[in-house]
Amino acid sequence: MTTDLSTYNNAFNRYIKYGLYLAAIFVLGWGFTSYKQMFLGLLLGTAVSILNVWSMHRKIGRVGQAVVEGTKVKTMGSLSRLMTAGLAVLIATRYPEYFDLIFVVVGLLMIYLIMLIDFYFASK
Numbered sequence: 001m002t003t004d005l006s007t008y009n010n011a012f013n014r015y016i017k018y019g020l021y022l023a024a025i026f027v028l029g030w031g032f033t034s035y036k037q038m039f040l041g042l043l044l045g046t047a048v049s050i051l052n053v054w055s056m057h058r059k060i061g062r063v064g065q066a067v068v069e070g071t072k073v074k075t076m077g078s079l080s081r082l083m084t085a086g087l088a089v090l091i092a093t094r095y096p097e098y099f100d101l102i103f104v105v106v107g108l109l110m111i112y113l114i115m116l117i118d119f120y121f122a123s124k
Contacts, residue, residue: 005064011118012057018114019050026107041092041100045107048088052081053111 023046030039059077066073085108092099 011122012053014118015053015111015114016050018118019046019053019111022046022110022114023050037096037098037100038103040098041103042107042110044088044091044099045104046110047107048084049108049111052084055081055084
């Protein structure tokens, strides 16, 4: 069981690490190119996406602990993750001069793209 847990934790750490690397690239793109709205949108979406994955990881840990202890689990927090994504979209629509809405949505999906790519290379 510990190998499964360490494998899960290692995958989570990789996702966060790759997400932060990608966010750093977006910061560089914002700073050194003229596509400021695009890169800020990607940065906002990716930051919220990383936050959502971290939240999910933390809640899965709580669920696992509750299962081990035999206690009840309230929720996995899908509503909170949906609301943070909605907040990112709301920010982008409120401040369109800073954030491109399409790229915020792309940024929200970025961590899932990272997971797919990581799974592809891990399966090879």
